[in-house]
Amino acid sequence: MSGDAAIRIRDLTVAYHEAPVLWDIDLDVPSGTIMGIVGPNGSGKSTLIKSIMGIVEPAGGEILVFGKPFSAQRKRVGYVPQRTSVDWDFPTTVLDVVLMGTYGSLGWFRRPGRDQINAALHAIERVGMSDYVDRQISELSGGQQQRTFLARALVQQAEIYLMDEPFQGVDARTERAIVEILREMRRLGRTLVIVHHDLQTVSHYFDLVTLLNIRVIATGPVGDVFHDENLRKTYGGGQEFSLRR
Amino acid sequence: MSLTDVLAMLVTDHTLRTVSLGSGLVGVVSGSLGCYAYLRKQGMMGAIVAHSSLFGITVAFLLGSLIGGRVAPIQFALPGALIGGVLSMALVSLIVHSTSIKVDTAMGIALALLFGGGVFLLRIIQSLALPGHRGLRDFLFGQAATMTTADLATIVGFSVIGLTVVILMWKEFKLHTFDPGFAASIGYPMHRLDQLLLATIVLGVVVGLRTVGVILMVSLLVCPAAAARQWTRRLGSMMVLAALFGMLSGVVGAVVSAVVRNLPTGPVISLVATALVLVSLVAAPRRGLVAGALRRAANRRRFGVLPPDPGMHDRAAGEGEP
Amino acid sequence: MNLILSIILIAVVTAVACAIPGTFLVLRRMSMVTEGVSHSILPGLVLAMMIFGTQRAPILVLGPALMGLALVVLVEAIHRTDLLAGDAPLGVIFPALFSIGVIIISRRYAGIPLSENSVLIGDINLAALTQLRVGDTAIGPRTLYVMSAILVANVLFTVALFKELKVTTFDPGLASSVGIRPAIVHYAFMALVSITIVGAFEAVGAILVVGLLIAPAATAYLLCRTLRGMLITSAVFATVSALLGFALAYVLDSATSATMAMMMGLFFLLALVFAPRTGLVARLHTRRRRRIDFATTLLVLHLIHHAEGERNAPACTAEGVMQHINWAPEFAGEVIQRAVAEGVITEHHNVLMPTLRGRSRCRSVMPWEGCEDPSIDQPAVTSEENQ
Ligand SMILES: Nc1ncnc2c1ncn2[C@@H]1O[C@H](COP(=O)(O)OP(=O)(O)O)[C@@H](O)[C@H]1O
């Protein structure tokens, strides 16, 4: 089972202060699949992604990426942070942001050259932003900002991608375009872990889903675990959640 | 005195040349390093660092006087200022991380302790009439006119260090400031980078203390960056422009205060720098207030109605554009 | 009045008058706005002196105070254009205003009794010497009267508007919904802060006043849980700092104002390190204890998890725990020892097992509700069963 797990998490617990934000998480993400992470606000979705990337330090537990600690596999993992986590008034352009995806492989002090620029332009074309290469990032719409982040991730040339709410605040057309790109990435054998908040689309977008609320409520194939009872456990009993349209 | 007289003096007068060279360089360094203070939204921290450096300056002066030796105590002032500035940053960060006190209040405390302590020691030094204590007065409101070749050498040294770090760490500083989470994910050491960046900003403050003074140094740190931000869309050009704006403020301030009697340098530099910001806010293309008003007027003519604030920050507008 | 007594009284009254609005400034996150206001009253003061002369006390307080308010409004306006990031609007404007004041002073226009030095640190001795006269008789230092009036005004304002200040500070949204206009309270309060800063200017100058406003209130913030307690505590710290500051400055021949501010900073440091619950020492203590507590619970949970169906699984040995939870050997040893001592697990032939008490502890500390781990409700393994 652990042989083909791209990400394997055991007994993970994370606390920023006293109260745990993630508690006793066990999770396997098989290689070559798209997994959605779903849960209410503050349920620890972003924290889970950040602990996989070593951005926050766990209080206990173990995380393996292709069988090794993340720090040894850094270059095989790409990251799309939550769009709202950066300052979009920063003086930089679309091309420049996408080029940041090459920084990891460039190492210290070296600047991006022709090869990196070509790779970035190619990624920009793939996300349909070729007309905006030189555009200042504060002049982008939410969807365009998200496409820019996606292009930056593509440039990373990783095998696993962790994406934090890539559909947040984007228009319907961008959402379709992004989903198309994600599916193509999976066809190429990439593993995708995607934090998501729109319950209606979960079963269309993902192979596997993890319902998270501090602990893992359920994880597995969408058809097996994504049903009303698990949703009620995840989101609390008060509200009626229904997948029936 | 006419402008041509001043220009002639710049060529012939050795002192004035030193002064404008030194102040110009200070402007270049503070202006460019200040871009990071501005982009990290730490402008007021620059003010507190400058105020607090007085503590380091006076402690270093006292130690220098005690040790004696051949070096004049005033030569210890800038290294002392560096330590004082770093101390204030460390204090603020300690308070913010270990209590629920917010950063602005932590800055007020650093000011009470370190500026208060600095003035406390300054007064004692003055009461004791330690040799060379008059030179400390220049650190309050800045005095470029008395700049010596030794001072110029110190400024050059600080500038080389500061600019080298910024150029070497160009993409690391940029990414860490723009998207610290992504930077950490590709293995950048978040805390180390933070400390290095803060130290660089302190350097940008300290280099100008002798010229601008601990009270108004914040102007030369924040204003050139704030003005430059209005005109450009890239970090590189922002820094170059901020360096130019800083140089302009520095040279104008130094020359004016050198040729007019009884005029400290700091306030003149500060006024020029602020004027540059105000002009930029009004006149900059695309972002500026005039450009915004014109755009709104044009839209009104085109659509006959006033669309809801079609400024540069309208993030929903992009998708439907040609 | 005795000169020394005058100085002491001025120092104490000024410190307390500042500490009271300081409490709200700290809670409203406006500490740095005072840095701007205190700098910008200088040109107001200089202009008022040039126009009205130096003897018209009320105008010399209200005129500059208006300048302080003007700065607040101007900075808010620039902030609203969204063109300058963070606190840059403040950092851009106040030095320029201050510069105008300094330039006028340094050009030594006739009739302005200010030096650059007194602008920075005030001149409390001169303030104590300048007498208020009624007819021909001197009735005491003018500054003392001005600051006392401001102190009374601050106390009255705080008492009269306590509820409004409290609501607008903690919950501006609620305030508007119960009919309190946060904007009106905000500007009234800032007007009083400006007046306080102008009044304190003569004795402590334009910059140290920020320390007087913020530091005692911040110290009180570390020590108190209620707003009322904070107000009283900050006034006490202000008084003590003023007295000690005066004494130290007197002995060492330094500036009273600066020494007072430094004292307030030092008291804060003391509180930061030694405060009962919030101090660094206390927190270090509790953090270590919490870490072990937390780890103990984590250990029990881990064992419950792995005890189901695989009773003697390798995960339930000390080595297994170290490996699975990723703890260093010493830390794991410490936690296991602690857990055994507390009776939440048992250790038998190197196999760790959760006890009944451990299971119920886990259930009680679960930080969320409604999603209990079913395994916790399984029949518990008591320590006897293991013997
Ligand atoms: N840097 C942080 N410091 C302290 N608490 C944090 C931090 N980041 C997140 N939290 C807290 O952790 C919990 C989970 O946050 P997050 O992982 O962002 O949730 P989600 O992404 O599911 O909305 C929240 O209660 C949040 O307040």
Ligand SMILES: [Mg+2]
């Ligand atoms: Mg999140």
